[in-house]
Amino acid sequence: MMSLNGSSFLKNSISGVSRTQSQSLILPARRPMVVAVVNANGRPEGNVGVSLDNAAKEINAPVAVEVAESDSKQQTAIVGGGVEDVYGEDSATEDHFITPWSVSVASGYSLLRDPHHNKGLAFTEKERDAHYLRGLLPPVVVNHDLQVKKMMHNMRQYQVPLQRYQAMMDLQERNERLFYKLLIENVEELLPIVYTPTVGEACQKYGSIFKNPQGLFISLKDKGKILEILKNWPQKKIQVIVVTDGERILGLGDLGCQGMGIPVGKLSLYTALGGIRPSACLPVTIDVGTNNEKMLNDEFYIGLRQRRASGKEYSELMNEFMTAVKQNYGEKVLIQFEDFANHNAFDLLAKYSTTHLVFNDDIQGTASVVLAGLISALKLVGGTLADHRFLFLGAGEAGTGIAELIALEISKQTNAPLEETRKKVFLVDSKGLIVKSRLDSLQHFKKPWAHDHEPVNDFLDVVKSIRPTVLIGSSGAGQTFTKEIIEAMSSFNKKPIILALSNPTSQSECTAEQAYTWSEGRAIFASGSPFGPVEYNGKVYVSGQSNNAYIFPGFGLGLIISGAIRVHDDMLLAASEALAEQVTQEHFDNGLIYPPFTNIRKISAHIAARVAAKAYELGLASRLPQPEDLVAYAESCMYSPKYRSYR
Ligand SMILES: O=C([O-])CC(=O)C(=O)O
Numbered sequence: 001m002m003s004l005n006g007s008s009f010l011k012n013s014i015s016g017v018s019r020t021q022s023q024s025l026i027l028p029a030r031r032p033m034v035v036a037v038v039n040a041n042g043r044p045e046g047n048v049g050v051s052l053d054n055a056a057k058e059i060n061a062p063v064a065v066e067v068a069e070s071d072s073k074q075q076t077a078i079v080g081g082g083v084e085d086v087y088g089e090d091s092a093t094e095d096h097f098i099t100p101w102s103v104s105v106a107s108g109y110s111l112l113r114d115p116h117h118n119k120g121l122a123f124t125e126k127e128r129d130a131h132y133l134r135g136l137l138p139p140v141v142v143n144h145d146l147q148v149k150k151m152m153h154n155m156r157q158y159q160v161p162l163q164r165y166q167a168m169m170d171l172q173e174r175n176e177r178l179f180y181k182l183l184i185e186n187v188e189e190l191l192p193i194v195y196t197p198t199v200g201e202a203c204q205k206y207g208s209i210f211k212n213p214q215g216l217f218i219s220l221k222d223k224g225k226i227l228e229i230l231k232n233w234p235q236k237k238i239q240v241i242v243v244t245d246g247e248r249i250l251g252l253g254d255l256g257c258q259g260m261g262i263p264v265g266k267l268s269l270y271t272a273l274g275g276i277r278p279s280a281c282l283p284v285t286i287d288v289g290t291n292n293e294k295m296l297n298d299e300f301y302i303g304l305r306q307r308r309a310s311g312k313e314y315s316e317l318m319n320e321f322m323t324a325v326k327q328n329y330g331e332k333v334l335i336q337f338e339d340f341a342n343h344n345a346f347d348l349l350a351k352y353s354t355t356h357l358v359f360n361d362d363i364q365g366t367a368s369v370v371l372a373g374l375i376s377a378l379k380l381v382g383g384t385l386a387d388h389r390f391l392f393l394g395a396g397e398a399g400t401g402i403a404e405l406i407a408l409e410i411s412k413q414t415n416a417p418l419e420e421t422r423k424k425v426f427l428v429d430s431k432g433l434i435v436k437s438r439l440d441s442l443q444h445f446k447k448p449w450a451h452d453h454e455p456v457n458d459f460l461d462v463v464k465s466i467r468p469t470v471l472i473g474s475s476g477a478g479q480t481f482t483k484e485i486i487e488a489m490s491s492f493n494k495k496p497i498i499l500a501l502s503n504p505t506s507q508s509e510c511t512a513e514q515a516y517t518w519s520e521g522r523a524i525f526a527s528g529s530p531f532g533p534v535e536y537n538g539k540v541y542v543s544g545q546s547n548n549a550y551i552f553p554g555f556g557l558g559l560i561i562s563g564a565i566r567v568h569d570d571m572l573l574a575a576s577e578a579l580a581e582q583v584t585q586e587h588f589d590n591g592l593i594y595p596p597f598t599n600i601r602k603i604s605a606h607i608a609a610r611v612a613a614k615a616y617e618l619g620l621a622s623r624l625p626q627p628e629d630l631v632a633y634a635e636s637c638m639y640s641p642k643y644r645s646y647r
C-alpha cells in the first residue's frame, strides 16, 4: 500500500486516479481530489507526512477515501521511495491472496453499536437526521456532562466493586468517550474499580464475566501465525502494547489466560492518565497454559487447559511475538511487560531491551514510583538517601528493581560506586536475609544483594539486626508486617517509613490502620493498593498509594512524544524526580509522600516531559527537532474524550 508521503503522494493522486491496487473511489472526481489510502478503520495508513486536510487545502480539492487491498501473507518489504510495504500489498502479485479490507461510514443502528463513535443520547438533532438515527433514540438530547453525572449516579448504586467493574467495562464497550470522560473526571473514585484492587478479582472471575474480547489472545496453538493475528486486530497504528503471560497476576499468582484483565486495565490508564489514544493501545495475553489447578478445573476457564510451557517452547513463542510486533508496528512501539513471573521477567527484559522499546512495569515502573516516594519522604524525615538503610521483604521483580534504582540514585548523588551503594540495601526472601553464604544457590537477580552478614531467617530478627529506616514489602504475601515488626521499626525510628506494596488489598503487608496504630501515628505509610483515611487518637491520617500507575502512563507518553527507540535507566530516575516534584507543602503537611491522583494528567505531562528530555539528551529520541516546551507539547499530544461533531 502506498503511504501518504508528502509530495509524491500528491503527485500520484491529485488527478483522482491512484496508482495503488485500489478497489474503487468512493466519491466521483469532478475536480482534482485528494485520495487517501485508509485501513479498515478509515485511518490513513503509513507514515503520514502531510495530513489529508492540509493536502486538500494545498490543491484546493475535496477529500475522498480510497480502499486499499492488503495481503496478510506478505512480509514487510521496502518499496519505491523507501516506503515500508508493511502489509505486503505493493509486492503482492496475482497469485497472492489478498485480504480485502473495506471501510464504511457508520450510520444508523451500527453507529449506535460502535463504541468509538457512539454518543448515545448526546447525538444532536442534526446528527440524528444526517446519520439515520431518528427513532432509534428517545427524543431527549443530553450533553456529555449530564451523561457523566448519570453514569456516576448509576455506578454508585452498585455496592459490590465487581459490579461496578462490569458496569465500567460495559460502558467502555458501548461509548468509549463517555468511559474516558467518566474515568478522567472521577479518577480517585474509579481507579480502584477499573484497576487495582478490583481488577484482581475480575481476573480471578474473568471466565464467568467475560463478554467481549478487549485485547488479543495469543496461545501456543498460534505458533507460526502471530504476525497474522496482529493483523486481525482492527487498529493498525499501535503505539503501546501491554503484554502478560498471566503467571504472576498482582500478588494473586498464576491466573493463566484470565490475566487479560491486567493489560486491559493498564491500557485504560494509559489513555485516562497518560493521554495515549485508545486506538493506539493494544492489550495482549500470551497463553502458554497455567499451573493453577483451580483454573484448570474451572469449567468456565477461557484459556488453554494444559500446564505451562517453559524453556524452548516458551521462549520461541515469545520471540515470535516480539519479532512480529516490530515487523508489524515498527521500531517505536512500546512493549510493556506486565505480571510475568520472576524467572521470565528479568530474562525477557534483558533479552529485548537492546532490540526493542521495552519496559517492565513491575521491575522498572514500581522502582520509579517508590524512588519518587522516598525522595519526597526525605522532606519529612530529613537526611539524604545515602543516610538511610533500606530493608525489603520480597526479593523478586519489585524488590530487586527498587533496590537497584535506589542504589543507582545514591551512586549518582554521591559518586560512590554502585557496588558500595548497594550495601545500604538489604533484601529478605523466603529463605531469610540474603547474605554472602547463600551466594551459590541464589537466582542471578538476587546475587548483587548478597552482603557480608550472618544468616538470619526470622524476619523480626532481621529487622532488629539491620535496623532499617525504610521498610518495603514486595513479596506478594499479605499480613507479613505484624504488630511486632511495626513496633520494632518504631522503636528505633522517630518516623519509620513503611511501604506495603503488594497487591491487591488482600496481599498488602499491613493495612494503613495497622501501620498508624502500631506506630502510634508516627509511620510514614504508603501502599500499592489504596486505603481510605484512618482516624487514630483523634487525628485523621491519609496514606499515599505507591503504585506504578503514577509512572507508566507519563513514562510511556514521554517515550512516544520523543520517538524514543530504547528505554534507559536514567529515564526512570528522571520520572521519579518529576513525580517527587509534584508533591507540595500542603501534601507534606498531611503526611503524604505522593500527590493525589486528581491531577494525574498534569503530573503525567511533567513526567513525560522529563522522560522525553532525557531521551533527547541521551540521543535516543527520533522525533526531531526537540519541541521547545516539552510539558506544553506533552499536554497538547494528549487524547481528549470530548465528543467530536459529525457532519
Ligand atoms: O497492577 C498494580 O496495581 C501494580 C502492579 O503492577 C502489580 O502489583 O503487579
Ligand SMILES: [Mg+2]
Binding pocket: 250, 338, 339, 361, 362
Ligand atoms: Mg504488575
